Amino acid sequence: MFLHRTAALSVALTLALGLTACGSDPGPDADPENPVTIDVTVSAAAEIYSIPWLVAQQQGLFEKHGVIVENIVPGKGGSATMRTLLDGNIPIGEVSYPSIVQADAGGSELRIVGGGTQGPYPMNFYALASNPSINSIDDVRRWAYTRPNSASDALTLLLPDLAGVDASKIERVSSGGIGEGLALLEAGSVDIALIPSIVAEQRPEDFKLIVSSPDYMQRFLQSTITTTKDYAESNPGVVRAINAGYTEAVASIKADPEAAAQIYAAYTGFDAASALAVVERASSVDTWGGGFDPASVTSAQAGVEASGSDREPDFCTLFDPDFLADGVARDMPVDCTT
CATH class of the missing domain: 3.40.190.10 (Periplasmic binding protein-like II)
Known part of the structure; x- marks a missing residue:
């Protein structure tokens, strides 16, 4: 338990330092006529988590909403990707749900602002x-x-x-x-x-x-689109543009998996046939989503609790639906209307 609390404190301190860097220079907001350029971080970027990001990047789906994603910076998973998000002055990324809860369950500094990888494939x-x-x-x-x-x-x-x-x-x-x-x-x-x-x-x-x-399970929130409270407040257009591009990329993958597979194969260096098999399998079970998915959140939270964590998330603060794309699900595992 002592080690667990010490690790949580260490992440919290890292979080505070990273927030100072991000908050001091939030950058311009999104403008399709003059797009802002940012980097993002994604857990295990050579795995399926990066595919919607790559598709949105390569097909101009972020840029049409006013953001150019220049680099997709790989994270190593868990709290390591969280540190990439914060230490590297990267404003937004797709981070594992358990690491978010361990770092800031109450949502005092972090915000889950979009969907992400919401099914258990390819675990x-x-x-x-x-x-x-x-x-x-x-x-x-x-x-x-x-x-x-x-x-x-x-x-x-x-x-x-x-x-x-x-x-x-x-x-x-x-x-x-x-x-x-x-x-x-x-x-x-x-x-x-x-x-x-x-x-x-x-x-x-x-x-x-x-x-x-x-x-053994149909839904499981592996990782989710996350930023800091300060960045979301200072750059709401950028956050909305990222969500819009990501959501459109999910639809693009489903409509044309071969095009997505070609982008993924070029990025990873793997052959197109294997890339297509992965893309089709992931898309067929709705692995990615742009909105909130209560079933996937509930199963992921069960994993956090199974670890012995005493961190109870404040869902209604930690998850912020204000930046979601139009037409996506906004439901939470608890009633946030009161």
Whole structure:
């Protein structure tokens, strides 16, 4: 518990320092005639989280609303992406829900202003195909996740219970990132690890799927569009432009997955066929959304609570619907009308 509170305090201090930097120079607001240029940060940018951002960037969907997204800065997941958002003076990004709650559950300084990755795909955990001992979740004894307060951290707490497995028999291992988890798996140090969907598509002979999160849950808020309270107040047009472009990108992906896959393949360097398989699978289960999704928030909060966290989010303050695009869902898990 002491370590948990110490980590939370450390993040809070980092948060305060980052807010000073962001608040002192908020930058101009959005203007389609004279677009403002910003960078954004996205957890595991080579994974599916970046796809709507890339599509909106490459198809001019941000720019038409007055914002040019110059760079999509990769985060390493969990609180590491939060630090990228704050320390790097990056005004907005897609950050894991658990790390937001741990940093600022009351919404005193942070704001969740948009949707994001709201389904459990592609949070799939693989064993080495060459390992004959691991064939189901019942066989798992060492399970790698990326970082504390990441979506994968929450899922490794929720999934054993949902699968009816004795969690006390499983040692959870923080790998430090997706690539590091893959390295631990290939070294034989863990039984299963989170493997990037694009890697699993390209190397099916090397891995076997052991735990697929979508088999156990339909909705799960992995990461969500987040900024600081100060930046949202000073630059409401920029925040609305980001949400509008992101929402249009989600619709574009569904309408033309091949075009989205070409953008994603060019960004990652993976082959177009594998990229298309990932894009089509993610879009078919509504992985991304521009609005608020109460079911996904509820399941993600269950993961936060399973970690033993005592952080209770003030949903009606932390989530701010004022910046959402037209026509998207604005519902919350609680009644915020009173």
